[in-house]
Amino acid sequence: MALNCGIVGLPNVGKSTIFSALSSAPAEAANYPFCTINPNVGIVDVPDERLLTLAEIFKPRKTIPAVVEFVDIAGLVKGASKGEGLGNQFLSHIREVGVIAQVVRCFDDPDIVHVNNRVDPESDMEVINIELALADLDTLEKRRERLRHSLRVQAKVDQKATETALAVLDKLAPALEQGIPARSVPLTGDERAAVYDCFFITLKPQLYVCNVDEAGVRAFAQGRGSPLIAAVAGWAAAEGSEAVVISGKFEAELADIQDPEEKKAFLAELGLKESGLTALVHAAYRLLGLRTFFTAGADECRAWTIRAGDSAPRAAGVIHTDFEKGFIKAEVYSYADIVQYGSEAKIKEAGKYRIEGKEYIVQDGDVMFFKFNV
Structure with a gap:
């Protein structure tokens, strides 16, 4: 079971830079919107010190970590649910991932264009969440119409499942109409199963990634507050989610260092205990309720991912x-x-x-x- 994480956000918030740094797989990045059209995919080892310790003990011929798949999805803009900025094409890619990481710009740089000409994390998050909710509402309306038609022609023995699905859609619709994610609506396991094949984007768990500059990551490591990061963290907490702080530029430099001890020294220089990749993966594991077990021996030490x-x-x-x-x-x-x-x-x-x-x-x-x- 591999963790599958889609990286989304407005254009020019640093998604592709972060993706390239996290996965060490070059993604096209430029100072203009919609640079990424087709999603880039990178497979990344899950950082786990326990596996390294097991390998030191057993001295296996192979050491195989668990992996996470990152998908860099092109920037979304206001109106994406209606096709603005090739929005519909991009939204289809989001439906295929297990968890969403929304990158939010939390730094000022006059040389990097912001699609809305101002750095405002709350506004950015609102745009993305509303567009995803509206895309789900469109899916819901189409599905509801098909189910209503089916109900008229189905045999009575098949109608119960259809009626259950319709009831769940009716429960979700008011939230989506207001631009509120479907995950905010309490659903039972049976209710989720009834609409599973709708692949609602906003039913997916979502965490937030604060993309900061190097000064921002230093300040964060030293415990100094930032109103931009605080805004994202408050938004995430209200959703029962998490916010992770990452410097795309810093992570890119870290990815170029091969020696583990040199990496630790580089992190320590900024006062960090772990890289942004490690923080992001661990946050996603917590959000999805994932756990790790190991198999160990002379042939192989390996990490495996399961659900709690x-x-x-x-x-x-x-x-x-x-x-x-x-x-x-x-x-x-x-x-x-x-x-x-x-x-x-x-x-x-x-x-x-x-x-x-x-x-x-x-x-x-x-x-x-x-x-x-x-």
Whole structure:
């Protein structure tokens, strides 16, 4: 299960610069709107110090991190839901991602054009959120009309599911009509399932990325406030989301450094404990309720991504569907155990090596070995 993250925002807020820095995959970036027409895609390793520690202990032939896919989607403008700025083409790309990262410009630079000729994070966020909501409203109206037609011709046995879907659409419509994201409307699991195939953009989790200049990232690292960052953070908190502070320029410089120790020194110089990429990935994991478990041995140490609450068979299925189908048991210990005791043999001696069955809920940081039969 790979995390899939779409980077959106107004033109010229630094999306492509951040994408290039995060993924080290060059994306066209220029000082004019709509530079990015086709979405750029980059696959990025998920930073995880635990995997590196496991590799030091087991000395495997291969070390394989979990990955996140970043999709750089072209800039949206007011009227995008009606096709302004090739908006409809861009909006279709957003429907395919799992989480949205909205980049918001939080720096002043007269040499970089702002599409609205002023730096105003709240206005920028409002434009993007309204356009996404209006795009969803258009989808909703089309779907509602089809369902109403189906209801007239369906057999009674099929009408219950249609009526349920219509009720959910009626519940979402008032919010979307006001430009409010669908995720603000409380829905049960069954209600979400009823409209799953609508692929509403604003039902997706969304976090916010404050793009700052180097002075801004230094100030942030030193705990000095910024009204622009505060505006974004307040907006995100009101949605139950998070705001991450990133300097696209700084991340680009960091991406060019290959030596891990030199990277740490570069971060420390600004007073940062982690890179913007690390902060963004961890925020997305929290927002989506994702967890990591590991497999470790002489052949391979590897990180795997699951959802919080997944059982041992479900986790086994992430490795291979046969593992889930034929699941027998899982041998488990925690990452903390291997750090404390240094080897699997000593973990067993301490009584920390466990055998878990089908009902076991996998915990973040578990190291697992699966037994199965097919």
